[in-house]
Amino acid sequence: MPEITSALPLLAAIALVGYLLGSIPFGIVWARIFGLGDLRQIGSGNIGATNVLRTGNKLAAFLTLVCDAGKGGAAVLIARALVGEDAAQIAGFAAFLGHCFPVFLGFKGGKGVATWLGTLLALAWPVGLAACATWLATAALFRISSLAALTAAVLTPLWAVVLGAERAALLCIALAALILIRHKANIIRILAGEEPRIGRK
Numbered sequence: 001m002p003e004i005t006s007a008l009p010l011l012a013a014i015a016l017v018g019y020l021l022g023s024i025p026f027g028i029v030w031a032r033i034f035g036l037g038d039l040r041q042i043g044s045g046n047i048g049a050t051n052v053l054r055t056g057n058k059l060a061a062f063l064t065l066v067c068d069a070g071k072g073g074a075a076v077l078i079a080r081a082l083v084g085e086d087a088a089q090i091a092g093f094a095a096f097l098g099h100c101f102p103v104f105l106g107f108k109g110g111k112g113v114a115t116w117l118g119t120l121l122a123l124a125w126p127v128g129l130a131a132c133a134t135w136l137a138t139a140a141l142f143r144i145s146s147l148a149a150l151t152a153a154v155l156t157p158l159w160a161v162v163l164g165a166e167r168a169a170l171l172c173i174a175l176a177a178l179i180l181i182r183h184k185a186n187i188i189r190i191l192a193g194e195e196p197r198i199g200r201k
Helices: 008-022 026-033 049-053 058-082 085-100 113-123 125-142 145-162 166-182 184-191
Strands: none
Touching: 008 058, 008 085, 026 049, 026 058, 049 058, 058 085, 058 113, 085 113, 085 166, 113 125, 113 145, 113 166, 125 145, 145 166, 145 184, 166 184
């Protein structure tokens, strides 16, 4: 964690803005723009790109992925430019919380994987790239998206230390813990051998 040098009221304001940015439900927005219906009534009911893809609209799913990642990255970059590194980490964490617990949807949001990756890429891009590579390698090996996300999240604090981003390690641990919590049902299905595999209905 970087040294806290900014005024606490300013950091609180940054956290609020980051949270509100993260709360924007881009999956629902794009689903409505493309006439796909209420995303919460489709598939798993999740507001993320994976569930948008279940509608069959790949463009809407891609746009959701980019926007969900982008809001995490934007929160970090804006806070860093305006305030500093301490604000950047707080803004990224707040944006992640916003996606998982959005005020606009009664605090019922997504699992945060795309927003987490966007946050990492903006915060410390080598760590973000390592997380992406871990996701891709695990997904290619086991063909289970949730397992890939969980593996990448758990290993990210290690990548932060190995790649010289020790100041981001504590944030990586906190984000990984939240991702594990948000994937509780997936973990149960993985252990039972019931989690759907990529490319299979």
